[in-house]
Amino acid sequence: xxxxxxxxxxxxLLRFWLLRILPAWGGIALLIFLMQIAVSGIxxxxxxxxxxxxxxxxxxxxxxxxxGGEMLRLGNTAGLIAxxxxxxxxxxxxxxxxxxxxxxxxxxxxxxxTMELILSRSTTKVQVYVCAGILTLAGMFALVLVMxxxxxxxxxxxxFQDRVPLDVFFxxxxxxxxxxxxxxxxxxxxxxxFARLYAAVGVAVAFLVTNYFLAVVSNWWPRMAFLKRATLxxxxxxxxxxxxxxxxxxxxxxxxxxxAAGLGAVIWHRRDLPL
Amino acid sequence: MAAIEIESLTKWYGRARGVEAVxxxxxxxxxxxxxxxxxxxxxxxxxxxxxxxxxxxGVLRILGARVVPGRxxxxxxxxxxxxxxxxxxxxxxxxxLGLLAALxxxxxxxxxxxxxxxxxxxxxxxxxxxxxxxxxQKVALVSAFQHRPAVLVLDEPTAGLDPLMRQAAxxxxxxxxxxxxxxxxxxxxxxxxxxxxxxxxxxxxGRLVEMxxxxxxxxxxxHRLKIWFAHGTPIPEVxxxxxxxxxxxxxxxxxxxxxxxxxxxxxxxxxxRFPVDRIATPQTSLEEAFMQYYRxxxxxxxxxxxxxxxxxx
Numbered sequence: 275x276x277x278x279x280x281x282x283x284x285x286x287l288l289r290f291w292l293l294r295i296l297p298a299w300g301g302i303a304l305l306i307f308l309m310q311i312a313v314s315g316i317x318x319x320x321x322x323x324x325x326x327x328x329x330x331x332x333x334x335x336x337x338x339x340x341x342g343g344e345m346l347r348l349g350n351t352a353g354l355i356a357x358x359x360x361x362x363x364x365x366x367x368x369x370x371x372x373x374x375x376x377x378x379x380x381x382x383x384x385x386x387x388t389m390e391l392i393l394s395r396s397t398t399k400v401q402v403y404v405c406a407g408i409l410t411l412a413g414m415f416a417l418v419l420v421m422x423x424x425x426x427x428x429x430x431x432x433x434f435q436d437r438v439p440l441d442v443f444f445x446x447x448x449x450x451x452x453x454x455x456x457x458x459x460x461x462x463x464x465x466x467x468f469a470r471l472y473a474a475v476g477v478a479v480a481f482l483v484t485n486y487f488l489a490v491v492s493n494w495w496p497r498m499a500f501l502k503r504a505t506l507x508x509x510x511x512x513x514x515x516x517x518x519x520x521x522x523x524x525x526x527x528x529x530x531x532x533x534a535a536g537l538g539a540v541i542w543h544r545r546d547l548p549l
Numbered sequence: 550m551a552a553i554e555i556e557s558l559t560k561w562y563g564r565a566r567g568v569e570a571v572x573x574x575x576x577x578x579x580x581x582x583x584x585x586x587x588x589x590x591x592x593x594x595x596x597x598x599x600x601x602x603x604x605x606x607g608v609l610r611i612l613g614a615r616v617v618p619g620r621x622x623x624x625x626x627x628x629x630x631x632x633x634x635x636x637x638x639x640x641x642x643x644x645x646l647g648l649l650a651a652l653x654x655x656x657x658x659x660x661x662x663x664x665x666x667x668x669x670x671x672x673x674x675x676x677x678x679x680x681x682x683x684x685x686q687k688v689a690l691v692s693a694f695q696h697r698p699a700v701l702v703l704d705e706p707t708a709g710l711d712p713l714m715r716q717a718a719x720x721x722x723x724x725x726x727x728x729x730x731x732x733x734x735x736x737x738x739x740x741x742x743x744x745x746x747x748x749x750x751x752x753x754x755g756r757l758v759e760m761x762x763x764x765x766x767x768x769x770x771x772h773r774l775k776i777w778f779a780h781g782t783p784i785p786e787v788x789x790x791x792x793x794x795x796x797x798x799x800x801x802x803x804x805x806x807x808x809x810x811x812x813x814x815x816x817x818x819x820x821x822r823f824p825v826d827r828i829a830t831p832q833t834s835l836e837e838a839f840m841q842y843y844r845x846x847x848x849x850x851x852x853x854x855x856x857x858x859x860x861x862x
Binding site for chain 1: 596599600601602603619620621622624625627629631633634635636637648649651652653654692
């Protein structure tokens with residue numbers, strides 16, 4: 275097909291979908307932002323930290339491992355602030371957006387019957403997929419930046435005895451954004467592949483939960499340490515992030531993101547949609 | 550140049566046949582009826598034509614451009630009304646219609662949209678989910694016609710409309726054709742097809758079994774003969790073995806309704822042996838002509854007689 279015959283990019287669809295996901299994105303972003311303020315509000319006070327650590331010691335050790343493990347100790351302010359980045363509630367919110375957005379936009383429109391109308395207009399299937407991809411990946415990255423802004427705001431609201439290394443948190447945010455976007459790309463792949471919305475959501479959630487479960491178990495149980503490399507969370511190892519930009523890990527994440535999103539685009543383009 | 554060209558279209562769903570070797574062409578300004586029972590392949594043909602399904606074989610062209618699945622190359626100039634029209638329920642009708650127009654790159658449809666809405670007595674400021682089935686169908690009609698398309702692909706366009714609105718929809722289709730649009734009209738409503746279409750194709754089990762002007766489809770089917778026998782004359786037994794191609798449609802006291810193919814000579818000679826009060830030859834409707842393609846041949850049906858490319862105008 276010549277370039278002249280290619281339909282223009284469907285910005286109208288991009289805007290329409292953006293307005294549809296914006297309320298959900300706004301709610302999730304607000305909760306993540308407030309979570310950082312709340313965590314920082316606790317960890318800036320040594321007495322509260324002692325209470326928190328005592329509480330964590332009373333819980334099964336896997337809970338502490340899930341929240342940061344050995345990073346959580348009195349005096350390690352940055353490690354304690356990072357609870358807000360590792361907390362299962364925050365990860366759940368990310369998962370909600372990462373899985374809900376692409377599956378809702380692609381598989382959801384197919385299941386509702388509205389994809390037939392969209393594709394009957396002057397747009398290509400790949401352009402429609404790209405619209406969903408842009409909103410998913412940009413939305414995930416923006417959520418991570420909101421999380422970082424929450425930390426910045428908290429540092430300005432509360433007084434910490436130690437200097438809070440915001441540069442490290444920025445690196446965590448960017449790396450976390452890449453990781454979150456990679457999960458988003460996997461959800462995009464599922465949305466482009468499966469005929470039913472629930473199948474796409476189910477497989478994407480299973481992939482995310484399995485990764486998280488393996489990451490927690492391999493951190494908590496020394497005999498399972500060999501599983502660390504089997505999870506994507508390994509690519510956001512906090513010990514690396516203190517040293518500088520983990521270029522290799524970021525490159526791997528970027529490659530996985532592109533591969534998942536690209537494969538999804540090919541499958542989406544080639545398969546007959548169950549209209 | 551034909552506005553719509555379909556050459557040897559074949560579509561298989563795994564081992565199930567969707568359509569096979571369908572060939573047809575529709576000229577600008579023509580309203581072409583596409584008939585067939587449920588599952589005969591009408592929607593499959595339409596979705597392949599719209600690039601929504603990938604054909605197993607064949608070539609499709611719209612306005613001279615080859616249809617490539619998944620690439621809406623000519624779609625800005627196509628008005629599409631799907632058989633099962635579903636649109637975003639929570640959005641206002643005007644917003645959804647505006648989006649569909651903008652996706653065709655045409656943002657100057659507001660006036661036309663309002664004109665069509667007024668014509669169909671449709672409130673565009675209501676959420677589509679709050680509208681009745683008939684009003685949702687009006688939204689579907691506005692979405693198909695709002696950008697003055699050069700090609701219209703309409704699947705059951707008047708489903709759910711009341712008789713007045715149905716007439717308004719048919720008038721709109723005629724007007725579009727009058728302005729040069731090529732219309733592919735798929736419908737179960739044969740009176741609607743005979744009212745607006747000049748030609749029609751009939752599908753059976755995924756294959757075209759007829760494609761001809763409506764008048765010829767009606768004429769080349771069975772012919773009807775109603776005979777009222779003189780008072781007190783018992784209805785005679787019809788010698789089916791000596792009258793091939795004849796079947797009894799209805800038998801009432803004093804009246805015999807026959808359907809026949811070919812010449813009426815033998816039937817009339819047989820009837821002449823009895824005292825007859827009067828004879829009538831009722832006009833075959835498109836519906837009756839249509840039905841014969843779905844009866845077994847021994848019941849007066851045409852059976853499967855695929856149309857070969859080039860055999861019909």
